[in-house]
Amino acid sequence: MLDAAAEAGVEVRERFYVERLTRDGERVTGIQGRTAAGTTVTEAAKIVIGADGMRSLVAREMQAAEYNVVPPLACFYLSYWSGVPAQDLEWYPRENAGHLAALFPTNDGMICLTVARRNAAFAEYRSDIEGAFFKGLELIPQLAERVLQGKREEAYRGMGDLPNFFRKPFGPGWALVGDAGYHKDPITGQGITDAFEDAELLSAALDAGFSGSRDLPQALADYEQQRNQRVAAMYGFTCQMAALQLLPPVLQQLFASLRGNQAEIEQFLGTFAGTVSIPEFFSPQNVARIIAAAGAQDASA
Numbered sequence: 001m002l003d004a005a006a007e008a009g010v011e012v013r014e015r016f017y018v019e020r021l022t023r024d025g026e027r028v029t030g031i032q033g034r035t036a037a038g039t040t041v042t043e044a045a046k047i048v049i050g051a052d053g054m055r056s057l058v059a060r061e062m063q064a065a066e067y068n069v070v071p072p073l074a075c076f077y078l079s080y081w082s083g084v085p086a087q088d089l090e091w092y093p094r095e096n097a098g099h100l101a102a103l104f105p106t107n108d109g110m111i112c113l114t115v116a117r118r119n120a121a122f123a124e125y126r127s128d129i130e131g132a133f134f135k136g137l138e139l140i141p142q143l144a145e146r147v148l149q150g151k152r153e154e155a156y157r158g159m160g161d162l163p164n165f166f167r168k169p170f171g172p173g174w175a176l177v178g179d180a181g182y183h184k185d186p187i188t189g190q191g192i193t194d195a196f197e198d199a200e201l202l203s204a205a206l207d208a209g210f211s212g213s214r215d216l217p218q219a220l221a222d223y224e225q226q227r228n229q230r231v232a233a234m235y236g237f238t239c240q241m242a243a244l245q246l247l248p249p250v251l252q253q254l255f256a257s258l259r260g261n262q263a264e265i266e267q268f269l270g271t272f273a274g275t276v277s278i279p280e281f282f283s284p285q286n287v288a289r290i291i292a293a294a295g296a297q298d299a300s301a
Contacts, residue, residue, distance in 0.1 A: 016041075021048060021061050021174070028062070028173030047206065048174045051195070054163065056180035062171055064181075068235070070164035073242035074100070074185055076116035077129055077158035083150035086111045092140045095246040099136045100187070101143060110153060116187070118244050122160035129156050162186065164239055166228065169202075170220040177202055182227065184235055185242035193274055194231060201226050233278040237271070254287050257294035264290050 006012075015036035022030045022042060030044040050058025058064075084103075092101040098118040103111045115136035117125055125132045133156065137144040162185050169181035178195030205223040209216025247255070258265050270276030280286060 018052075018057060021058065023173075026172050028058075028171070046173070046210070049202070050174065050176045050180045051178050051199075052180055054179045054183040056176060058174055059167055059176055059180055062174055064167040064169070064171070064176065066165045066167050068164075068166045070239050072119045072160065072162045072185075073164070073239060074116045074162065074187060074244055075119050075122040075125060075158065075160035076114050077125065077133055077156045078112060078114040079152050079156045080106065080110045080112055080154045081147060081150040082108075082110050082153050084111045084113070084146050086146075090143070092143060093244070094136075094139045095244055097136075097139055098244045099139055100244055101136055101140055103143075111150075113147065116244065119160060119162075126158070126160070129158065162242075164235070164242075166235075169198075169224050169227065170217075175202055175206075175220060175223075182231060182235075184238045187242045188234065188238045188272055190231075190234055190238070190272075190274070197230065198227060234274070237278050237282075250287060253291055257291045259294075261290070261294065 013035075016033055018031050018033040020032050021028050022032055022044075028048050030042060031048055032040065032042045034040055048058060050056045052058060056064075086103055086105050089104045090102065094100065098121065100116040101114065102116075103113040106112050115133050117132070117136065121132075134144070137147060162183075164184045165182070167176060167181050169176040177198040179191060181198065182194060184190070201223050202220075205214075205219040206216075208214035209219045246252075258268060267276050267281055271278050271281050
């Protein structure tokens with residue numbers, strides 16, 4: 001990776017801690033940081049990009065405005081097990097009880113297993129992690145039986161601070177990408193995809209501004225607008241899923257109708273992958289079509 005970065009003209013500094021931004025009035029002019037050896041270093045830049053997560057130092061120092069904020073909805077703990085057979089992603093929502101369990105195969109024959117609960121239960125969850133974890137699994141007996149046959153290989157890792165928000169992602173001499181500029185619950189697994197998409201949009205805006213083909217502040221304003229338009233539907237969908245509340249009857253009927261319909265299952269999973277439009281898949285016409293097709297199949301069986 002370091003060789004590829006050098007070839008692209010990028011200098012990578014590992015174990016480097018950024019302490020603060022440097023400024024000239026309201027404009028960010030660079031960063032001050034510290035090497036692993038403790039040496040203080042100051043670097044100047046035309047623009048400082050905060051790709052530093054939801055607790056972004058750049059966003060904090062520049063007091064980036066937040067909007068469309070939804071407080072944390074879910075909390076979770078996860079760990080890795082061996083000896084639990086699984087070949088595909090498995091998803092077990094139990095909205096009536098405010099739980100969700102999910103697992104997927106990973107390296108060395110292990111699975112990653114997560115049990116999520118509504119955020120209001122986080123203090124209770126933390127007080128007895130394993131007890132609460134397996135209480136959630138007991139809601140899915142067929143899964144609990146498989147997990148009990150396996151062995152947990154790592155400590156539990158958890159999170160209860162998962163706010164949902166948009167931030168203004170730019171200002172004089174600075175910009176934000178990924179979770180630093182737009183964060184949501186990881187239940188839909190969109191974080192890395194969003195970071196790459198943001199990077200492409202921001203790169204295009206900076207290229208247009210620095211080359212002089214466009215006014216830089218306007219190009220960055222367009223970057224914010226394009227980002228927001230791209231993710232608006234997924235943001236709403238994510239918040240709905242992360243609430244772990246009982247779904248409206250029509251969605252319950254939709255998901256029941258997906259059973260055994262591989263083509264439509266793949267379309268639904270495409271909404272998570274970003275390859276299928278959420279508004280199109282969940283449009284009343286498409287939902288009615290899937291439900292009607294399932295009803296016709298049941299009638300002919």
